[in-house]
Amino acid sequence: MAVIDESLPAIGSAYRYDLRGKRVFLAGHRGMVGSAIARRLQDEHCEILTSPRSELDLRDSSGVAAFFKRERPEVVVLAAAKVGGILANASYPADFLYDNLMIAANVTKSSADHGVERALFLGSSCIYPKFADQPIVEAALLTGSLEPTNEWYAIAKIAGIKLGQAYRRQFGCDFVSAMPTNLYGPGDNYDLNTSHVIPALIRKTHEAKMSGAKSLVIWGSGKPRREFLHAEDCAGALVHILKFYSEDEHINVGSGEDISIADLARVICKVVGFDGEIAHDLSKPDGTPQKLMDGSKLKALGWRPQISFEQGLESTYRNYLASGEAA
Known part of the structure; x- marks a missing residue:
């Protein structure tokens, strides 16, 4: 099982993780965000591992475990999720909760079991309370009631954050979570029944x-x-987090406006x-x-949106x- 290298200084000083030459499993590579991450990772000179949904169902624990055993990724980026707007969340609450819970649980456990060095879980700004103080700081998580129109998705994402924290605390896994704001960009979903x-x-x-x-x-x-952020900017921020952030608490990713x-x-x-x-x-x-969202933590790492x-x-x-x- 991979552990945090305690010789590396924590964030706020000089934490660094070099992606060059690493085998990076990008889950959700065909989605709007995942495809943007794939493009951004090409600049890091790493080997990108992907698998289409037809060959790897992330809800299937045995299939995920077999993939990790066979491919041996060193880094995992979990950008795969069942997503949708208000109508989709209201129409398919069980699907949103179950699918996203299983995806997070299976990928996180296999990452730990197969010695992954770094794992990044993508959440969503909907994890925060409906009436959270603005701008929303990371510490606002679980301080109030969720927005009912997307609570099923939010609960699954919160569970994913907490699962990563649990593996980090119990086993020393270097797993982190990032919470992007509302994203948009090329490759988005334009179906009026499921789109944002x-x-x-x-x-x-x-x-x-x-x-x-x-x-x-x-x-x-x-x-x-x-608040909205272009997917290409989000991808840049997430790669920046992979390289420079290692803390128990999740980190916000937004435009600041x-x-x-x-x-x-x-x-x-x-x-x-x-x-x-x-x-x-x-x-x-x-x-x-x-x-x-309050983006102070990410800003302190030296990242700014470009688009x-x-x-x-x-x-x-x-x-x-x-x-x-x-x-």
């Missing part, structure tokens, strides 16, 4: 433009505020070129009033048009 807010709004706005609609209808009041959903819709309308009105479906839920919000939305819209999903 940015890809959903991009699709709805494009379809409104193409149909000549007079208005765009968005869920809720538009008042809730959300938030925007109201109504203003987000306006920016997307500008990017797409839709000049109709924005209407609100007040029968739909708003969700958490505000989610802005501006409007530039990121423009590239994402171009990707949507090129994806074949646009009407």
Whole structure:
């Protein structure tokens, strides 16, 4: 079983982990975030190990254990998860809870059992209480009730964080967790039944433009505020964390800025070129009033986002048009 090298100084001084030449298992490599991580890891001169879902079901403990025994990864990045927006969470609560619990449990245990040197678990900003003080510090975890619209996913992610901490404390495994904010970018999911807010709004706005609609209808009041980070920036932050962070507590990954959903819709309308009105479906839920994470710990490690919000939305819209999903 891999242990933390106590000769390495802790974060805050000069912790370093060199990825050069390492065998890195990237779980979830075909997703938006995972594919961005794969691109970023290419700069680290490491060997990237992947396996398609058809060949490796991360919910299957025996299959995961066999993969680790055969491939012997030295580093693991767990970017695989069952994800979706408010509608998907409400429609499939058992799937969101069970699938994500099993993925985290199987990958974490096999990482420990097969001597993985470093493991990085990806969580989500939804782990924090609905009414947490803003900006949200890492210590806010488990200090209040969760947002009911995504609690199933959040509970599974919290369990994943705690499982990594437990293996770290009991066995000395060098496992860490990162909590990205709301992500967007090329390769996102544009299915209106399962997508998050940015890809959903991009699709709805494009379809409104193409149909000549007079208005765009968005869920809720538009008042809730959300923080967003481009997937490529997130990938850069996660590789930075792999190299420079080793602490028991998880670490936030965000842009440091938030925007109201109504203003987000306006920016997307500008990017797409839709000049109709924005209407609100007040029968739909708003969700958490505000989610802005405190990024002080990551900032102290020397990382900053590189992609501006409007530039990121423009590239994402171009990707949507090129994806074949646009009407």
